[in-house]
Amino acid sequence: MISKLSVLLVDDSHDMLEILRRNMNEIGLNPVATNNIMDAIEILENTEIDLVITDLNIPEVSGIQLIKYMSQHFSSIPILVITGYPNVQDAVEVMKLGAMEYLIKPFTFDELEDAITKVFSQSGIAIDATEIETKRDNFHGIIGRSEAMQKLFQTIDKTKNNRASVLITGESGTGKEMVARAIHYNSDYSSAPFVSVNCAAIPENLLESELFGHVKGAFTGATTNRIGFFQAANGGTLFLDEIGNSSLNVQAKLLRAIQEKEVVMVGDTKVQKVNLRIISATNSNLDEMIQSNSFREDLYYRLNLIIIHIPPLRERIGDIELLINFFNQKYSKEAGKKTLNFSSSIIEIFNSYTWPGNVRELENFIHRLVIMKDEKVTMEDIPNYMKMVISNSTNDSNFVPLIEMEQKYISKVLSAVNNNKTKAAEILGIDRKTLREKLKIK
Ligand SMILES: Nc1ncnc2c1ncn2[C@@H]1O[C@H](COP(=O)(O)OP(=O)(O)OP(=O)(O)O)[C@@H](O)[C@H]1O
Ligand SMILES: [Mg+2]
Numbered sequence: 001m002i003s004k005l006s007v008l009l010v011d012d013s014h015d016m017l018e019i020l021r022r023n024m025n026e027i028g029l030n031p032v033a034t035n036n037i038m039d040a041i042e043i044l045e046n047t048e049i050d051l052v053i054t055d056l057n058i059p060e061v062s063g064i065q066l067i068k069y070m071s072q073h074f075s076s077i078p079i080l081v082i083t084g085y086p087n088v089q090d091a092v093e094v095m096k097l098g099a100m101e102y103l104i105k106p107f108t109f110d111e112l113e114d115a116i117t118k119v120f121s122q123s124g125i126a127i128d129a130t131e132i133e134t135k136r137d138n139f140h141g142i143i144g145r146s147e148a149m150q151k152l153f154q155t156i157d158k159t160k161n162n163r164a165s166v167l168i169t170g171e172s173g174t175g176k177e178m179v180a181r182a183i184h185y186n187s188d189y190s191s192a193p194f195v196s197v198n199c200a201a202i203p204e205n206l207l208e209s210e211l212f213g214h215v216k217g218a219f220t221g222a223t224t225n226r227i228g229f230f231q232a233a234n235g236g237t238l239f240l241d242e243i244g245n246s247s248l249n250v251q252a253k254l255l256r257a258i259q260e261k262e263v264v265m266v267g268d269t270k271v272q273k274v275n276l277r278i279i280s281a282t283n284s285n286l287d288e289m290i291q292s293n294s295f296r297e298d299l300y301y302r303l304n305l306i307i308i309h310i311p312p313l314r315e316r317i318g319d320i321e322l323l324i325n326f327f328n329q330k331y332s333k334e335a336g337k338k339t340l341n342f343s344s345s346i347i348e349i350f351n352s353y354t355w356p357g358n359v360r361e362l363e364n365f366i367h368r369l370v371i372m373k374d375e376k377v378t379m380e381d382i383p384n385y386m387k388m389v390i391s392n393s394t395n396d397s398n399f400v401p402l403i404e405m406e407q408k409y410i411s412k413v414l415s416a417v418n419n420n421k422t423k424a425a426e427i428l429g430i431d432r433k434t435l436r437e438k439l440k441i442k
Pocket of ligand 2: 176
């Protein structure tokens with residue numbers, strides 16, 4: 001499940017609850033509904049609720065009683081009151097008790113959405129609608145709205161409690177380690193260790209001792225017993241990072257330990273059983289490496305029961321603006337500054353740039369801007385290599401699919417005319433409607 005803010009809906013009218021429920025789904029909130037106060041209290045006691053929307057006129061126990069109860073037991077949960085019978089006295093009373101907004105039926109969807117945003121912002125849960133959005137597209141810190149990322153969130157959910165080996169592939173900076181950690185820390189064994197090993201950086205002469213540990217006196221310098229990565233990760237997850245860059249020697253040792261689920265410390269004869277989950281990550285093409293004999297095929301099949309591929313950022317353009325907002329908010333907050341403003345033409349440049357360093361590059365870039373700039377970002381702050389991306393990609397071997405090229409060209413034209421869509425459509429020789437359709441493809 002993608003984490004969402006939860007809203008408890010309380011109304012005796014079944015129809016009203018149904019409308020509210022649909023509205024909540026549309027806004028991206030998670031609705032929990034009931035038609036009576038006693039159930040509402042039980043839900044509050046057993047579920048994490050971020051907002052309560054309640055009617056006042058409910059038979060038997062009234063909404064006012066619920067608000068009173070909440071003021072004593074759940075005073076930090078914001079309340080939005082909806083009622084069909086406006087009554088000044090009630091309104092004053094519920095406001096005194098801590099209800100933050102009061103909406104009179106019938107109301108429109110827009111009025112409801114505005115009231116919710118206001119309540120959240122007043123209670124400090126979320127500052128504005130974009131924050132509600134961020135929460136919806138934030139899976140334990142991994143940001144993404146694109147179809148690829150939503151699928152990835154589902155895969156993590158499905159596989160987290162399974163101990164099957166997972167191989168995560170993707171270019172540098174796409175978030176492979178983040179995904180590995182998300183799997184571990186959302187699993188049933190999250191309190192067991194997560195041990196990360198950079199397979200390319202294990203010194204050859206210490207290989208076995210690093211992986212499996214050594215006993216005192218095993219070799220010169222082994223002054224004490226020391227456990228290896230396998231024992232350290234026992235019960236939890238061993239994350240084999242950059243597995244594609246491991247030497248054949250390392251691969252042979254790993255294969256044996258993974259296959260047998262046991263290790264022997266250097267200088268010892270005792271066999272130790274280990275029980276762990278292996279998650280590995282690589283930005284190399286292991287299939288090709290198997291063909292050229294630089295990666296062991298038998299190890300590959302031990303590692304890849306589940307394969308998670310994280311596409312590069314340029315293939316999920318829909319996530320770019322979301323990530324920009326996320327890092328803009330994160331680093332501005334950290335620096336105690338106001339968030340930066342990006343014009344739509346600058347966003348277009350970001351959308352058409354290829355981001356060879358993926359999310360890491362984007363994160364660093366926004367972080368730097370937040371430090372250097374105050375609120376306003378201008379075209380001069382955007383480096384030329386980002387603006388030049390279209391001409392570059394046509395004169396080297398970095399060819400892209402036609403549709404991607406078209407998107408980039410549209411972005412370039414849009415930024416050249418300050419995002420004036422009428423002008424852009426004129427230059428492109430298409431009507432505004434077609435331009436709108438093409439922009440939606442992203
Ligand atoms: N979807 C995402 N949402 C938020 N932050 C992300 C996302 N993807 C990556 N990042 C951030 O980008 C940076 C790089 O992520 P990570 O180290 O997981 O990438 P990687 O694929 O392991 O890279 P490398 O191959 O270079 O080791 C980290 O700071 C991480 O927090
Ligand atoms: Mg990494």
